[in-house]
Amino acid sequence: MNVNLYGTQGKWVMVDLGLTFADPTYPGIDLILPDLDFIERNREDLLGIVLTHGHEDHIGAIPYLAADLGVPLYATPFTAGLIRGKLEEEGITDQVELIEIERDSSFQLGPFGFTYVPLAHSIPEGNALLIETPYGRIFHTGDWKLDDEPVVGNASTAAELEAIGDMGILALVGDSTNVFNEKASGSEAAVREGLDGVIKDVKGRVLVTTFASNAARLQTLGEVATDCGRQLCVAGRSLDRIIRVAKSAGYLLDFPPVVDFETAMKLPRNEVMIIATGGQGEARAALSRIAFDSHQIKLSEGDTVVFSSKQIPGNEVAIGRIQNMLATKGVIMVTDRQAHVHVSGHPGRPELELMYKWIRPEIILPVHGEMRHMAEQERFARSLGVPKGIVQGNGDLIRLAPGEPRKIGNERAGRLILDGDVILPADGSTMNERRRISNYGIISVTVALDNNNRQRGEAAIMLQGIPVEEDRDDFIDEARDAAADAVKGNRKDEAGLREAIRLAVRRAATNWTGKKPIVDVSIIRL
Numbered sequence: 001m002n003v004n005l006y007g008t009q010g011k012w013v014m015v016d017l018g019l020t021f022a023d024p025t026y027p028g029i030d031l032i033l034p035d036l037d038f039i040e041r042n043r044e045d046l047l048g049i050v051l052t053h054g055h056e057d058h059i060g061a062i063p064y065l066a067a068d069l070g071v072p073l074y075a076t077p078f079t080a081g082l083i084r085g086k087l088e089e090e091g092i093t094d095q096v097e098l099i100e101i102e103r104d105s106s107f108q109l110g111p112f113g114f115t116y117v118p119l120a121h122s123i124p125e126g127n128a129l130l131i132e133t134p135y136g137r138i139f140h141t142g143d144w145k146l147d148d149e150p151v152v153g154n155a156s157t158a159a160e161l162e163a164i165g166d167m168g169i170l171a172l173v174g175d176s177t178n179v180f181n182e183k184a185s186g187s188e189a190a191v192r193e194g195l196d197g198v199i200k201d202v203k204g205r206v207l208v209t210t211f212a213s214n215a216a217r218l219q220t221l222g223e224v225a226t227d228c229g230r231q232l233c234v235a236g237r238s239l240d241r242i243i244r245v246a247k248s249a250g251y252l253l254d255f256p257p258v259v260d261f262e263t264a265m266k267l268p269r270n271e272v273m274i275i276a277t278g279g280q281g282e283a284r285a286a287l288s289r290i291a292f293d294s295h296q297i298k299l300s301e302g303d304t305v306v307f308s309s310k311q312i313p314g315n316e317v318a319i320g321r322i323q324n325m326l327a328t329k330g331v332i333m334v335t336d337r338q339a340h341v342h343v344s345g346h347p348g349r350p351e352l353e354l355m356y357k358w359i360r361p362e363i364i365l366p367v368h369g370e371m372r373h374m375a376e377q378e379r380f381a382r383s384l385g386v387p388k389g390i391v392q393g394n395g396d397l398i399r400l401a402p403g404e405p406r407k408i409g410n411e412r413a414g415r416l417i418l419d420g421d422v423i424l425p426a427d428g429s430t431m432n433e434r435r436r437i438s439n440y441g442i443i444s445v446t447v448a449l450d451n452n453n454r455q456r457g458e459a460a461i462m463l464q465g466i467p468v469e470e471d472r473d474d475f476i477d478e479a480r481d482a483a484a485d486a487v488k489g490n491r492k493d494e495a496g497l498r499e500a501i502r503l504a505v506r507r508a509a510t511n512w513t514g515k516k517p518i519v520d521v522s523i524i525r526l
Contacts, residue, residue: 136170281318
């Protein structure tokens with residue numbers, strides 16, 4: 001969920017505006033957005049939003065937050081194509097100005113100069129930013145890796161990056177994701193060989209799942225299908241969108257023609273290869289639906305599923321659920337632990353070392369990782385001769401120049417949730433109430449009273465999530481009795497009477513279950 005702010009001479013620019021995906025601690029929520037409280041309070045000084053590349057953790061929050069900021073977006077053609085689709089989907093194209101910047105180009109925003117510096121990544125047009133300011137140059141890497149044989153697009157050479165270093169770089173703000181990896185990330189070209197080796201002798205259908213945004217992998221998979229004499233089928237709307245945008249930006253132009261689901265199912269099993277979304281266990285993605293027989297594509301014993309992606313921490317249970325269902329069908333599975341079917345889009349230690357050597361920054365400022373990754377990158381860079389370093393937490397305000405780099409403040413950097421069509425605080429009352437309902441269940445009590453607070457008829461009791469199961473009727477009877485006893489106290493104050501009923505019914509529930517559910521009481525006057 002990347003959002004970076006750079007400030008100088010009273011003006012600010014934002015680099016990236018991403019989101020992240022919710023975990024089970026946010027029941028009913030799919031998307032988490034950044035809380036932009038600081039820059040929203042200072043929006044008159046915000047000049048624009050510059051996007052490094054098109055992954056969701058860098059552009060995903062744009063449809064929900066950019067219009068309120070009221071500044072232009074700047075992106076290279078492929079990234080702009082993805083953003084344009086998001087704005088159209090939300091119906092806000094006329095509310096957000098999107099400025100397309102040619103690859104390798106420069107532009108000015110107030111006191112900031114920006115130059116896009118192409119670097120390899122797992123999506124077309126991964127870019128670093130060379131940011132010129134009156135106090136020094138910043139090299140903001142974005143997400144990157146080194147790849148001598150990039151499958152899609154071109155990356156800057158060592159000589160070009162050394163030339164940037166020759167200009168003098170105040171700070172390198174850099175990707176920390178794979179800082180603990182002792183080996184380099186590897187080339188995409190080698191993945192083709194690995195996939196060919198896995199797929200060429202398979203007798204049944206082959207399904208390969210990967211990140212939809214990894215256009216380089218899609219190019220590789222198109223070549224693998226041709227190598228293995230298989231026709232290609234694509235399953236997943238996000239894959240369709242990426243392929244369409246990539247072709248419009250000049251990529252994937254030799255991607256093989258694809259067949260529809262019906263044709264794929266009629267082809268001999270050894271003559272079709274399916275590319276599908278859902279390798280991270282997403283319940284509504286194509287792979288999950290295929291595994292649970294709710295998709296037109298069917299897999300059975302002897303077919304093979306290749307997971308051409310890395311398992312993201314936190315997704316183990318969801319992925320395991322799908323793999324178990326595939327195993328039940330007799331489907332063979334291959335992951336990156338068994339064969340060379342994936343390479344990372346982030347730099348390992350050898351690549352980081354080369355980047356420090358080429359750029360030669362005065363300061364290392366790690367980003368894009370957990371605290372342990374960022375702290376390790378700072379140590380690693382310092383051990384290789386970078387003179388200064390500072391580890392920044394979310395919300396930290398760092399002065400890079402003039403003077404020594406140091407923390408000078410901290411601003412709110414919380415989380416928002418997208419709940420349906422409504423954006424709310426992640427730690428607000430709605431989410432807290434939902435967690436309580438999820439953990440404890442809810443009892444609704446409705447009592448009819450006359451004007452003298454005498455009960456008329458039995459209380460109506462409704463249960464949701466209360467663990468009484470076969471004792472449900474007996475418990476409801478006891479809860480009704482508890483409510484009636486509370487009413488007999490003959491309290492004249494309605495608020496006090498409602499509270500007495502709530503406590504009495506909750507006490508009954510605690511005696512039965514050991515839990516303290518939410519009890520909602522309504523009083524009807526007759």
